[in-house]
Amino acid sequence: MVSLITAITLILGFWGVLYLAFGRRGEEKEEGLQVDLFVAIWRTKRFVNFIDKVGTKYRKFWKGYSTVGIIIGFIGMVYVFYTLFNLAMQNIRTKAATPGVQLVIPGITIPLWYGLIGLIVVMFVHELSHGFVARAENLPLKSVGLVLFFVIPGAFVEPDEEELTKAPLLSRLRVYAAGSMANIVTALLAILLLSYALNPIIQPAGVEVSKLAPEGPAKSYLQEGDIIVGINGQQIATVEEFFNIMNKTKAGETIEVEVIRKRKKEVINIPLGSHPDNPEKGYLGVYPAQHITSKVGFNGIVLPLAFSLYWIYVLNLGIGLMNLFPLVPLDGGKMLDDVLKAFLPSKVAKSITYLFVGIGLFLLAVNLFPALRSLLG
Incomplete structure (x- = not known):
């Protein structure tokens, strides 16, 4: 609890200094750093040409890739909604609440450096995939950049929203589905590398005391x-x-x-x-964690690589699936909203979207509560 209070104090101090130095002045900038209340955004156009070249040169690949992503996206949407609904009902019925959604805070809820590596990979593959598919669909990009929301880092590729809104339904669905598709593919590659390249040269070597009751x-x-x-x-x-x-x-x-x-x-x-x-x-009264060593030596290289791949797998799979939750502004929510608007009368589509927003917020609250209670002690 003391370390949490110290961390929050340092974070608030950091934002105070940042806001005083770079706080929002005037209109939104097309490039450079812009700071608002607990939100810092840095935009640039430097990498737009790179994304344009990759997206247009391999247009057929990105279209096929993102079409598969749409199918996986809707399957993932149903899976995440069903899982969170079941866990929420279980938490309501029983006293032993199980968190269905874990907070991702490097250094607090996940390891600091491995967590940061995993999150950086999550952000870049997710946003680059959005950008490549957008250009494959001939949708212009305004900028790319980095964002920091309180303690949560992020990256973004910013398409022209007006052009995206006017695009055909299939094009929009491809762009929305591309991010989570990239995260799921990255998670699959990470676990394959871990399983077949590193696990054969790693062996269990005791039980580490991760925490004491x-x-x-x-x-x-x-x-x-x-x-x-x-x-x-x-x-x-x-x-x-x-x-x-x-x-x-x-x-x-x-x-x-x-x-x-x-x-x-x-x-x-x-x-x-x-x-x-x-x-x-x-x-x-100990919380045990598996301790491992390398069979071939070079522990300083093999083990950090294994832990990095593990957290790349965990975070890409978890965040990629969570992003498919049918709640606007998540990509899954945008996909569902666009499909409803395309096939149903406007009022009916809006009503169903609002219904999913209400149910989604309720499910998130119920599933987040045990994690928050555990974090706050």
């Missing part, structure tokens, strides 16, 4: 970052082996825990407490 006995003996490699003389390589041993312990029993701390091996005797769900069962 405040009421657990381990808090007085272990430290975050300790690597548990044995309990009562039995060697431990995986999280599964850790749980198998702990499930056989009794409350009040003293166990001998072998850990690696700062590259040195130590043996620590820890008396177990009573498990919150089963008073007779032993309770250590």
Whole structure:
């Protein structure tokens, strides 16, 4: 809680200085930095020519690619809506609320550097894909740029909105679907590389203590970052082996825990407490995470590459699918809205869109609440 308050204070201070130095003055700029309340936008036209060349030169590819993206987009839209609806109903019916939507905040809810790498890849493949497909459909681009919304970084390719609105339905759907399609393809490539190129040279090497429970006995003996490699003389390589041993312990029993701390091996005797769900069962009070090493050495290269690919996969898949949620202004919401307007009377289409907005906001609120409660403690 203290670290969260400190982080929020620093963020507010940063925005205060930024707003005083570059706060909005006059009309919207076509190029350069523009700062509004908790929103900073930097626009440039430097990369428009590059996007134009790639989009027009490979026009057939981008059209076919984005047409497949439309199909995947509507399937993903149904999947995300159904999943969030089920989780919301589950949270309403039961006391054990499960977050259906996780907040993505590097350094707080996800690892700082791997999270930033993953988010940068998410932004660039998403927006470049929008731009390539827009140019393949002969839609002009006004600018490209970067955006920072409070603590959430982003990138954008800005098409001419008037021309996009006038474009045929299929062209608009292709442009909207292209972003999430790029994220899903990137996630697939990342997991294939991780599975077939890196996993064969990675091996489990103990259980890392990622967090200590405040009421657990381990808090007085272990430290975050300790690597548990044995309990009562039995060697431990995986999280599964850790749980198998702990499930056989009794409350009040003293166990001998072998850990690696700062590259040195130590043996620590820890008396177990009573498990919150089963008073007779032993309770250590650690949040275990799998520790891995490289079979071929070069841990400083192999492991960061593996973690980077993992978070590129997780964030591209999660954000790509979430962007298909049928809620304007997400791409999924735009796709649904345009299709409804094309085939239904205007009033009926608007009513259905508003209905989805209301339901969507409700589902997001219910699914976000457990994540917010966990973050705030």
